[in-house]
Each structure stands twice: as structure tokens, then as C-alpha cells.
Amino acid sequence: MATLSLQCNTPLTGSVVVPGDKSMSHRALMLGSLAVGETVVTGLLEGEDVLATAAAMRAMGAEIGRDDAGLWHIHGVGVGGLLQPRVALDMGNSGTSTRLLMGVIASHRITATFIGDASLSARPMRRVTEPLSTMGAQFTTAPGERLPLTMTGCCPAVPIRYVLPVASAQVKSAVLLAGLNAPGITSVVERIATRDHSERMLRGFGATVTVEDSPEGRIIAVTGEAELRPQVLTVPGDISSAAFVIVASLIVPGSDVTITNVGVNPTRDGLLRALIAMGGNIEILSPRTVGGEPVADLRVRHGALTGIEVPPEWAASMIDEYPILFVAAAFASGSTTMRGLEELRVKESDRIAVMAQGLAACGVSVDELPDGLIVHGRSGDAVAGGATIAAMLDHRIAMSFAVLALNATAAVTVDDAAPIGTSFPGFVALFQQLGAVAR
Structure with a gap:
């Protein structure tokens, strides 16, 4: 200490x-891993949280590495192409990694166990497990909907329309990421706008994403069974x-x-x-x-x-x-x-x-x-x-x-x-x- x-x-x-940017770094690794081809990222945050995301995506089949110039190269497996991880996914202290990856896995036919440090293991996950369960994913958690947590994705997942009960970019992003491999349109309604890196980056990777204002709030929708294109990104x-x-x-x-x-x-x-x-x-x-x-x-x-x-x-x-x-x-x-x-x-x-x-x-x-x-x-x-x-x-x-x-x-x-x-x-x-x- x-x-x-x-x-x-x-x-x-x-x-x-x-x-x-940590939020963008997580998303670049995840979406690059879900694209077909090579994504190159400049300026990726090399902190422990982001490295936990990189390790998890490697465990599910993506090839991710850093060259001597500091560029990160991600060879993705395509939406729907993630492999069954052979070990538990250790998220360390990263709540963002955990919640967003739960969304990614929710619409894949694989089972994954998430573990983390004492701080992360004390954080509730219900706000994410609830909508993802509606899409068909199954969860077994520690008491209080906490880690360690084991989930089994559902394919085909059920597209949903989810109204966020609290403003949360993590929950919004988890549902949209799950929607990438669900047939039809998955949408999230947020009464208060949250960080929009997921929407921006999903569009950049070629997903069909719409954003519109309504009396109920801001509606973000993604069209499922997407085919993501690799990108060259600067964080x-x-x-x-x-x-x-x-x-x-x-x-x-x-x-x-x-x-x-x-x-x-x-x-x-x-x-x-x-x-x-x-x-x-x-x-x-x-x-x-x-x-x-x-x-x-x-x-x-x-x-x-x-x-x-x-x-x-x-x-x-x-x-x-x-x-x-x-x-x-x-x-x-x-x-x-x-x-x-x-x-x-x-x-x-x-x-x-x-x-x-x-x-x-x-x-x-x-x-x-x-x-x-x-x-x-x-x-x-x-x-x-x-x-x-x-x-x-x-x-x-x-x-x-x-x-x-x-x-x-x-x-x-x-x-x-x-x-x-x-x-x-x-x-x-x-x-x-x-x-x-x-x-």
C-alpha cells in the first residue's frame, strides 16, 4: 500500500x-472486437480498467495488441462471433467494463463469469441485469445482485424498448450493445441525456443508430444483426x-x-x-x-x-x-x-x-x-x-x-x-x- x-x-x-478518454477507450476495444477486420486506435488509455476490457475481449476470441509506436491493433470476430471464454473475466475495479461487457455477451450464446476486486464486488448490478434479462439473458449473482456473477447470453435475443429509470450511460450502452446481435430494433429512452460516446462510435463503426427527441425523452435505437466495419480511431x-x-x-x-x-x-x-x-x-x-x-x-x-x-x-x-x-x-x-x-x-x-x-x-x-x-x-x-x-x-x-x-x-x-x-x-x-x- x-x-x-x-x-x-x-x-x-x-x-x-x-x-x-476512459469511456471511449472501453468502447473502442469492444466495438473493434465486434467488427470484422483490423481496427487501429491511437491514444487508448492504458490504465488498469481499460486493460481489463482488452483482456476480456481477448478471452472471447479477439486479437488485441499494442505496437512499439503505441498504436493498438484489434482484429475483431464480428457481431455474433464471440467465443466461450475458458476462464472467469477479471474486471478488477472497472464497473464500466463489467456492465458494458454484460451487454455485449447478453445476445451471444456463451456463458461468462465476472469477478472483480473488493470495491467492484460491492457494487450492485441489478440496473443492468434487469433489462438484459428481459432480452433473454440469464444471471446467477452473489447476494444483492453483485459479483461474482455468471451470465448466459441468448441468441437470438429479444429486442426491447427500455425506459431508463435513472440516468445511466452504462445501462444505456449495455442495452444498445446487446441490441447489436438482436433481430429488429432495440431502443432506450432517457429522460436526461447521458454521455453519448456509444451512439457516436456505433455510427462510426457502421451500425444503424437513430436518435430522436420525444415527449417521453431522448430515444436512441439500434438496428440489430449489425455488421460493423473496422475503424481508425483517435481517442x-x-x-x-x-x-x-x-x-x-x-x-x-x-x-x-x-x-x-x-x-x-x-x-x-x-x-x-x-x-x-x-x-x-x-x-x-x-x-x-x-x-x-x-x-x-x-x-x-x-x-x-x-x-x-x-x-x-x-x-x-x-x-x-x-x-x-x-x-x-x-x-x-x-x-x-x-x-x-x-x-x-x-x-x-x-x-x-x-x-x-x-x-x-x-x-x-x-x-x-x-x-x-x-x-x-x-x-x-x-x-x-x-x-x-x-x-x-x-x-x-x-x-x-x-x-x-x-x-x-x-x-x-x-x-x-x-x-x-x-x-x-x-x-x-x-x-x-x-x-x-x-x-
Whole structure:
């Protein structure tokens, strides 16, 4: 167990590139494995979560490898062509891998067992097993619909029309991926728009996907028994990883940092909207489109932040970024209220409770709500710090408190930095490049 404490005696300065988008990396591996031919991916995130997806697709027949230039080559087996895995699929800490792969397997006539680490094994899977069962898949789970989980797919699967009970890109994507090998049209209705990487990438691979607005919500439909074409893809930098650099640059006095080639998909940009509404000095430079995804460079400079009430409807566009937004709010003037975040209770940890406890231990006044948090900011002053934070095997908790430590009077130590490797390999090295010191 490796502890981590970042410190900063000078402003953060420089230009950096963050790792590739995790959501897109998972989907590129899965869809490349379901295409016939060779897909080539540049910028794939090489974190533990994405590598778990690659290992699972290899176990089901795809050939996946990385060349010396850092390009990933995927030789797919075609929709319907997945093979029976001979071993359990170890998902490590990756909820995205687990839920999306359950969708992929649901319409194939194979049986697979999913296992994971202690954190993943505590996360409920019912939100995915329920619609996939309706399509014909069968599941045997640990108590509480948790891992270890064994599923048997159904072929032909039954196409369904599924109304999402909660905003979830993972559930939406699982159903659409299952629909690829189901005869007819499978559709998902979402009342609140969630990240749309699946829809964009499915179209890019040649699937017939329609998106339309209705009084009931946004309807996304895929036509089954699809034939996917291999692609050449470039994965932009992950805004969920850039978030930690952005907030660090806002809270460390004198900082001026540029983050290049960041994905700014409008279904993922809630953190930028929130921080700009708080007065954050963020410039969006050179907006462009790369591989069908909006991309830009971000210049971020230190400045005063003001507490706001974050609209609950923004939650779907920034759900993974709330822990680091809580940190930004700790340095704002006034209070920041964030609600509509029930989803955070069932992430890698209960992110509301863990962040509330850690912030309080570092001298920040907070009010924990059933569905969110109110953070009473310190008007730009350093937090007291002096605490050791239990990250609870949660990479975003660990990184959030590592950033908080950059403007703390006494050291803030994260008890276990290892989970950071699941999504942001090179996190410490990047901050050292900008001027921070790691202990």
C-alpha cells in the first residue's frame, strides 16, 4: 500500500496532455472486437480498467495488441462471433467494463463469469441485469445482485424498448450493445441525456443508430444483426482526468496551465460549466472535431471562485467529476450546494460520505445531504489539512485529496495511491512536471 502526499511551493505552470478518454477507450476495444477486420486506435488509455476490457475481449476470441509506436491493433470476430471464454473475466475495479461487457455477451450464446476486486464486488448490478434479462439473458449473482456473477447470453435475443429509470450511460450502452446481435430494433429512452460516446462510435463503426427527441425523452435505437466495419480511431484526452489538473490550477495561487487535446463532448462538460459559473478562469482554445468527437485545448489560471447552487440536471454530464468539484468548492467564497447525486452513493465507494468525512478532517465545513453535499468554502484560503485520508479503493477519491493537498497548511496524505492506476497512469509524474512535489 503506497501512500501519497502532493505539495506545492510554487505555482503550477506548463502544458500537459492527459491520458485518453476512459469511456471511449472501453468502447473502442469492444466495438473493434465486434467488427470484422483490423481496427487501429491511437491514444487508448492504458490504465488498469481499460486493460481489463482488452483482456476480456481477448478471452472471447479477439486479437488485441499494442505496437512499439503505441498504436493498438484489434482484429475483431464480428457481431455474433464471440467465443466461450475458458476462464472467469477479471474486471478488477472497472464497473464500466463489467456492465458494458454484460451487454455485449447478453445476445451471444456463451456463458461468462465476472469477478472483480473488493470495491467492484460491492457494487450492485441489478440496473443492468434487469433489462438484459428481459432480452433473454440469464444471471446467477452473489447476494444483492453483485459479483461474482455468471451470465448466459441468448441468441437470438429479444429486442426491447427500455425506459431508463435513472440516468445511466452504462445501462444505456449495455442495452444498445446487446441490441447489436438482436433481430429488429432495440431502443432506450432517457429522460436526461447521458454521455453519448456509444451512439457516436456505433455510427462510426457502421451500425444503424437513430436518435430522436420525444415527449417521453431522448430515444436512441439500434438496428440489430449489425455488421460493423473496422475503424481508425483517435481517442482524445479524458475530461474526467483533466478535471484534476483544472481544479489544481484554479486553487494553487499563481498557476497557469494548458491542457491540450481534451474531449469536450457536450454530454460530458458539466464540470467546465460549473467551474466557469463559479468564476473559474478557464479558456477553451482551438475547438475542433477529432474522430467525430469535440476536442479543445484548455488554459486554466488561478483565480477567485464563488460558491453557487449547481443545477441538479447537470449531474449526468459530470457525475464522475463531483469529488473534485467538492474540492474546488472548498476554496470558493460562500457555499456551494450540489444535489441530485444519489448515483455517487453506489460508485467505487460512497463518494458523498467519503468526501464529506475527508473534507471535514481537513478543516472544511460541509453539510452531507441524502442526495449531495453543501460545501462551505474558505474564500481561497488554504485548508488546514493534517489528515490521512482513507481512499476506500476509489481512484477519484485518492486523486481529489491529492489535489486538495496542494493548497493545505499541513500535509494531506492519501492512504493508498494504487487505485489511481485504474484511470490515470502517470498522475503523479504529470503533477511533478507542473511543479508539485510528491512524498
